[in-house]
Amino acid sequence: MVEAAVERTTGAENVIWDLSVFYNGADDPAMQRDMEQLDTQVDEFAAAYRGRVAQLDAEEMVDAIKALETIYDRSGRIGAFASLLYSTDTANPQYGALIQKVTEYGAMINQKLLFFELEWNEAGDETAQKLLNDPTLADYRHYLEAERRYKPYQLSEIEEQLLVEKSVTGRSAWVRFFTQLTSAIRADYDGQQITLTQALTKLHEADRETRRKANAAITTALRGKAMELTYIFNVLAADKAADDKRREYPGWISSRNLANKAPDAVVEALIQAVTSNYEIVARHYRLKRVLLGLDELTEYDRYAPLPIPEGDTFYTWDEAREIVLKAFDAFSPRFAEIAARFFDESWIHAPVLPNKRGGAFCHPAVPSAHPYVFLNYEGKPHDVMTLAHELGHGIHGYLAAEAQGIFGMYTPLTTAEMASTFGEMLVFNDLMAKEPDAEARLAMLAQKIEDSFATIFRQVSMNRFEDGFHTARRSEGELTTERFNDIWLTTQRAMFGDSVNLSGDYGIWWSYVPHFLSTPGYVYAYAFGELLVLALFNLYRERGASFVPLFVDVLAAGDSNWPEQILAKVGVDLTDLNFWNEGLNTLRALVEQEEQLARQVYPEKF
Numbered sequence: 376m377v378e379a380a381v382e383r384t385t386g387a388e389n390v391i392w393d394l395s396v397f398y399n400g401a402d403d404p405a406m407q408r409d410m411e412q413l414d415t416q417v418d419e420f421a422a423a424y425r426g427r428v429a430q431l432d433a434e435e436m437v438d439a440i441k442a443l444e445t446i447y448d449r450s451g452r453i454g455a456f457a458s459l460l461y462s463t464d465t466a467n468p469q470y471g472a473l474i475q476k477v478t479e480y481g482a483m484i485n486q487k488l489l490f491f492e493l494e495w496n497e498a499g500d501e502t503a504q505k506l507l508n509d510p511t512l513a514d515y516r517h518y519l520e521a522e523r524r525y526k527p528y529q530l531s532e533i534e535e536q537l538l539v540e541k542s543v544t545g546r547s548a549w550v551r552f553f554t555q556l557t558s559a560i561r562a563d564y565d566g567q568q569i570t571l572t573q574a575l576t577k578l579h580e581a582d583r584e585t586r587r588k589a590n591a592a593i594t595t596a597l598r599g600k601a602m603e604l605t606y607i608f609n610v611l612a613a614d615k616a617a618d619d620k621r622r623e624y625p626g627w628i629s630s631r632n633l634a635n636k637a638p639d640a641v642v643e644a645l646i647q648a649v650t651s652n653y654e655i656v657a658r659h660y661r662l663k664r665v666l667l668g669l670d671e672l673t674e675y676d677r678y679a680p681l682p683i684p685e686g687d688t689f690y691t692w693d694e695a696r697e698i699v700l701k702a703f704d705a706f707s708p709r710f711a712e713i714a715a716r717f718f719d720e721s722w723i724h725a726p727v728l729p730n731k732r733g734g735a736f737c738h739p740a741v742p743s744a745h746p747y748v749f750l751n752y753e754g755k756p757h758d759v760m761t762l763a764h765e766l767g768h769g770i771h772g773y774l775a776a777e778a779q780g781i782f783g784m785y786t787p788l789t790t791a792e793m794a795s796t797f798g799e800m801l802v803f804n805d806l807m808a809k810e811p812d813a814e815a816r817l818a819m820l821a822q823k824i825e826d827s828f829a830t831i832f833r834q835v836s837m838n839r840f841e842d843g844f845h846t847a848r849r850s851e852g853e854l855t856t857e858r859f860n861d862i863w864l865t866t867q868r869a870m871f872g873d874s875v876n877l878s879g880d881y882g883i884w885w886s887y888v889p890h891f892l893s894t895p896g897y898v899y900a901y902a903f904g905e906l907l908v909l910a911l912f913n914l915y916r917e918r919g920a921s922f923v924p925l926f927v928d929v930l931a932a933g934d935s936n937w938p939e940q941i942l943a944k945v946g947v948d949l950t951d952l953n954f955w956n957e958g959l960n961t962l963r964a965l966v967e968q969e970e971q972l973a974r975q976v977y978p979e980k981f
């Protein structure tokens with residue numbers, strides 16, 4: 376079955392994106408020209424406004440922001456091009472050199488423009504409020520207002536500049552070293568030297584012995600680098616503690632919450648709601664143990680496929696396209712219309728290629744271009760949902776760029792998944808409704824549940840790990856590998872309860888997760904986003920067609936207001952603590968549905 380899947384072609388092999396909206400290749404001389412022009416533009420901007428920002432009147436402020444929009448759009452085009460190109464062939468040294476050059480260039484531009492936001496925050500509250508109330512500035516009101524939330528934590532311009540400059544050889548350098556180190560790790564699988572990604576993939580195999588060996592190989596490989604990995608985690612935790620202290624943030628998560636525009640109390644309520652519903656996880660894994668016919672589930676059984684012939688369902692690229700566009704069209708013709716452009720105008724890169732990055736993403740790019748979708752399409756039902764997911768991001772970015780421009784199009788992490796997960800749900804329900812076979816429906820449901828768990832419960836348990844090690848590093852000093860292991864095992868065991876037996880060997884498995892280092896505090900945003908969508912989906916079911924235009928408006932609002940105010944338009948109250956439990960109830964209902972379906976399909980196992 377595995378061999379057959381490899382031989383099958385999906386029709387996605389030639390679905391390659393067209394990046395010519397930016398440049399005609401890594402060596403296009405237009406890029407160098409643009410960089411030089413942009414340099415001049417930035418210097419002119421600084422000459423015109425430096426030292427004056429806090430005194431600008433409303434009209435001057437509009438002019439300044441419009442100039443900034445042009446600058447960010449132009450530099451965003453260069454950045455998007457370099458990173459999109461690199462993602463399709465990470466082994467290409469020309470692409471690698473380009474992305475490094477563009478990263479350094481971007482840091483230089485940001486450094487030169489830093490003064491604008493810093494000086495704006497230096498304006499007195501009264502002056503600032505007067506400007507914010509001026510109707511001339513209505514389009515940029517939220518951008519300016521939101522910027523001031525950093526005011527209490529801001530340092531002097533020279534300090535801010537130093538932090539940006541030193542981060543290239545500090546934080547960023549350590550994160551890059553971590554990426555190189557973990558990419559170079561080889562796990563010894565039956566004498567074969569395989570990458571971590573390849574070894575992790577084996578945890579999804581049906582054969583238990585394969586999973587057990589892959590699991591042991593990963594543990595051994597990570598232990599072999601424990602000294603380096605522990606050191607990197609310690610350095611970056613201490614680096615963050617130093618930054619937070621200097622800026623006087625009250626806790627390790629405060630800066631992330633501020634960036635997410637999520638009040639601390641809302642985040643605490645989310646964590647509280649999820650951790651007190653870990654029982655939902657245990658229920659699913661107890662059922663999984665029965666279905667797998669095992670006495671006990673261990674860490675290497677977590678991703679075992681259910682013994683259900685789900686692996687056979689296969690969708691060609693054209694079928695996937697039709698399924699997604701139809702499901703979107705039934706929800707909102709506007710959704711389908713935008714999504715169709717991704718296919719028709721080559722905004723998607725779909726095939727699996729040797730040195731291509733793994734996974735999938737949508738790059739929003741800038742208003743003068745359009746979003747791009749990146750996939751590794753293999754024709755599995757899961758791939759169809761991923762396509763819907765990334766196109767959802769694409770629609771969100773498209774609508775927000777059109778309505779808000781560059782300062783209002785990039786939503787914070789917490790609401791960034793609204794359209795993507797929603798689009799995925801539309802397609803999921805469609806595929807479920809179409810599937811006549813109860814066994815296949817059970818397989819799909821189980822997969823959906825595990826996907827939601829990965830997004831909600833696993834991320835919150837990882838947030839508990841982050842909370843544990845940042846707090847410990849701040850109070851106990853440098854942490855040993857064993858201390859990290861302890862925190863990891865405690866937080867992971869709490870989630871699985873008695874349903875999965877996590878052995879001590881699993882202790883070192885925190886050490887390869889890049890999010891902890893590259894974006895501290897990031898992980899809870901996934902849970903936030905998914906639970907939000909589960910609740911929104913309930914609203915759609917209750918209200919039907921009247922919900923649709925409101926939701927489209929919410930998406931088009933992008934980052935033009937505080938999330939809680941944007942969401943109030945569809946009747947969601949993020950500050951209501953019960954709201955989070957509603958999302959979890961939807962998930963519990965899915966697990967109950969799964970239990971019933973399992974008893975119906977396999978009465979002999981119960």
Ligand SMILES: [Zn+2]
Nearest residue numbers: 764768792795
């Ligand atoms: Zn996403």
